[in-house]
């Protein structure tokens with residue numbers, strides 16, 4: 001599947017931000033531990049959610065799509081503790097089912113999640129954390145084979161503020177009745193907090209989410225009737241970048257301002273005009289952004305998931321910008337595609353030096369991962385001519401109806417085979 005984008009169209013109008021993919025991907029596997037059905041609202045209608053739904057159905061759960069953004073999950077008939085390669089390999093977040101299956105059955109066999117285009121994506125922190133909770137884990141023939149005789153109290157110091165490890169250990173610890181688990185050096189991302197809010201509403205006892213140390217006292221029952229997922233801060237940031245280009249004016253609606261502080265800060269530093277309301281932001285584009293320096297960090301630092309989008313913005317800045325990617329070893333695949341569109345970027349290890357050019361020119365480019373795809377869509381919107389982006393399956397994983405939303409405010413994006 002490809003996108004065909006006519007460049008240099010003016011974008012003016014309103015964009016409604018969908019639910020947060022990475023919050024839904026944490027909350028859905030947590031439903032394995034519920035003892036009654038739950039209705040999840042504001043779930044983004046994207047491929048990764050369909051993949052997670054398929055995985056839960058494979059395990060025996062009933063997953064019913066009530067409407068575009070509302071799903072009901074009934075975990076009561078889950079009867080499998082094994083997750084096969086073909087489901088796990090599609091999406092890294094599938095690893096989150098390992099812990100809850102271990103809690104539910106005392107054993108679990110989950111295939112190793114794959115890497116992706118920006119590095120190995122190891123899960124050693126997850127494995128070490130589960131072992132500290134009492135699990136016995138070995139890896140054979142690509143499968144993670146886990147069993148537990150009895151869970152135990154644990155103090156788990158994370159080597160890095162890993163989002164997935166924090167999420168995985170919170171889910172697993174929440175239903176360990178009588179056990180106390182302390183996780184330190186936690187990730188502070190809003191999606192971690194949303195998961196903790198969901199579980200606490202279901203009766204869990206989780207304190208400290210959003211801070212460096214989380215204390216979980218396991219309970220013996222989790223049930224919740226319904227929950228609304230937070231809006232997607234990365235989708236919001238992506239559309240703010242779209243509105244940053246010359247003559248564009250976009251009202252980005254359904255935003256939790258404190259979730260995108262560092263993105264707002266860097267857009268203002270680049271000279272972009274922002275008017276901030278209580279749950280929306282009006283962005284007005286400029287002819288040339290100012291060059292800036294960016295370093296990606298765990299929340300509340302500048303998000304790595306916004307790095308690619310900013311590289312497109314800075315590719316036409318009035319000077320030379322620097323981006324240092326501190327989270328992943330080589331998350332710059334998009335740079336080489338942007339260079340096909342006349343961007344002037346030098347990559348040196350985890351540093352990108354972006355020399356602003358007059359304009360980007362259209363080309364045939366290849367999407368390599370979710371956020372790289374977003375950066376190429378943004379590039380196609382401003383490039384002179386018609387850009388073709390191949391492999392846009394990547395973008396469908398995490399952006400709900402992106403071409404429909406952009407075409408509704410003046411873009412010309414066509415989905416072609």
Ligand code: EPZ
Pocket residue numbers: 022025092093119120121122123124125126127160161162163164165187304305327328329370371398
């Ligand atoms: C989550 O991935 C997000 N995915 C990613 O978003 C995001 O880029 C990342 O957090 C960082 O914010 C989901 O939430 C589904 P990490 P995750 O564990 O949990 C290393 C998107 O675009 N590490 O915080 O995998 C790891 O290699 C996606 O929506 C280990 O070494 O990220 C990375 O260098 C892309 N061992 C760093 O830690 C481990 O066991 C941060 O990874 C785990 C992680």
